[in-house]
Amino acid sequence: xxxxxxxxxxxxxxxxxxxxxxxxxxxxxxxxxxxxxxxxxxxxxxxxxxxxxxxxxxxxxxxxxxxxxxxxxxxxxxxxxxxxxxxxxxxxxxxxxxxxxxxxxxx
Amino acid sequence: xxxxxxxxxxxxxxxxxxxxxxxxxxxxxxxxxxxxxxxxxxxxxxxxxxxxxxxxxxxxxxxxxxxxxxxxxxxxxxxxxxxxxxxxxxxxxxxxxxxxxxxxxxxxxxxxxxxxxxxxxxxxxxxxxxxxxxxxxxxxxxxxxxxxxxxxxxxxxxxxxxxxxxxxxxxxxxxxxxxxxxxxxxxxxxxxxxxxxxxxxxxxxxxxxxxxxxxxxxxxxxxxxxxxxxxxxxxxxxxxxxxxxxxxxxxxxxxxxxxxxxxxxxxxxxxx
Numbered sequence: 001x002x003x004x005x006x007x008x009x010x011x012x013x014x015x016x017x018x019x020x021x022x023x024x025x026x027x028x029x030x031x032x033x034x035x036x037x038x039x040x041x042x043x044x045x046x047x048x049x050x051x052x053x054x055x056x057x058x059x060x061x062x063x064x065x066x067x068x069x070x071x072x073x074x075x076x077x078x079x080x081x082x083x084x085x086x087x088x089x090x091x092x093x094x095x096x097x098x099x100x101x102x103x104x105x106x107x
Numbered sequence: 108x109x110x111x112x113x114x115x116x117x118x119x120x121x122x123x124x125x126x127x128x129x130x131x132x133x134x135x136x137x138x139x140x141x142x143x144x145x146x147x148x149x150x151x152x153x154x155x156x157x158x159x160x161x162x163x164x165x166x167x168x169x170x171x172x173x174x175x176x177x178x179x180x181x182x183x184x185x186x187x188x189x190x191x192x193x194x195x196x197x198x199x200x201x202x203x204x205x206x207x208x209x210x211x212x213x214x215x216x217x218x219x220x221x222x223x224x225x226x227x228x229x230x231x232x233x234x235x236x237x238x239x240x241x242x243x244x245x246x247x248x249x250x251x252x253x254x255x256x257x258x259x260x261x262x263x264x265x266x267x268x269x270x271x272x273x274x275x276x277x278x279x280x281x282x283x284x285x286x287x288x289x290x291x292x293x294x295x296x297x298x299x300x301x302x303x304x305x306x307x308x309x310x311x312x313x314x315x316x317x318x319x320x321x322x323x324x325x326x327x328x329x330x331x332x333x334x335x336x337x338x339x340x341x342x343x344x345x346x347x348x349x350x351x352x353x354x355x356x357x358x359x360x361x362x363x364x365x366x367x368x369x370x371x372x373x374x375x376x377x378x379x
Binding site for chain 1: 110113159162163165166167169170171172173174175176178180181184185187188191192194195198199310313314316317318319320321322324325326329331332334335336338339342
């Protein structure tokens with residue numbers, strides 16, 4: 001296994017990393033915008049219905065960012081033909097799914 | 108009163124986010140004591156808020172350190188199986204424990220970690236030449252301490268997995284990022300360089316928190332305006348933290364982490 005193969009793998013991994021970074025940043029900015037709007041509204045809104053909707057929306061967007069990140073990893077590993085790590089990432093997604101399911105059950 | 112609470116929470120978030128980003132530990136170790144001892148929130152509400160701010164820190168730090176060869180995505184993904192299972196378990200278990208029990212547990216865990224950190228302080232990781240094979244989980248990175256590109260290998264994966272599961276439980280029960288446990292273990296026992304361990308851990312704690320927080324959400328433990336305040340404060344604080352951490356040498360990071368933990372443990376034992 002020559003250095004050529006390894007550095008190609010590293011370059012591909014780095015591209016994956018940078019895409020993850022961009023997605024995370026976008027998600028967090030969206031969440032922050034919703035939270036700022038929600039909080040600002042909360043300070044003036046007596047009823048608190050609209051502001052709560054914005055706040056919960058922002059929090060959901062925030063919670064989505066790591067999930068999105070795992071999904072992107074699944075796609076990234078699959079594209080590289082790395083079956084083992086694709087399965088690993090899918091397993092992580094599976095556990096997150098179980099948590100969501102457990103939460104829904106309690107509701 | 109409500110507005111004052113939000114202001115306090117924002118300030119706490121800034122501090123927690125700053126130090127969290129600097130050390131790659133998610134900041135929950137500050138935020139939970141502040142919320143329970145400082146503002147008097149019930150433990151579960153504080154944990155829920157802390158978990159959400161951990162997600163914020165995690166995503167911000169990861170976005171900032173991505174593409175620099177510091178995050179070991181493969182190692183992170185493997186360990187995340189263990190941490191997410193731990194988070195799920197911890198989150199469900201927390202439903203059965205009382206405020207007092209959790210506060211004591213918090214102090215105990217923090218004290219234990221502080222001791223581990225102080226004991227492990229001065230270890231530089233064994234690295235190999237740039238052209239060496241990193242194995243299926245290791246990697247290469249530009250070591251500032253050594254001034255060149257080095258290769259590292261991951262050792263004792265079972266230890267890393269076991270500790271990741273424990274860290275996940277800690278996260279689910281106490282609202283800590285869990286990176287507090289992972290980073291020292293990865294660095295001292297598993298051969299991962301400090302900066303890589305911190306960056307990879309910062310990535311992992313977000314996923315771990317998402318494996319737990321839905322349970323708290325469903326249980327009604329999320330106070331939206333306080334959570335929003337904490338998250339926004341943490342986002343502001345972690346920006347500053349990332350800027351500083353790029354300029355701090357690895358050894359001083361460990362010292363700072365140990366000092367922080369000792370202070371927190373004392374506080375939680377005294378007030379919990």
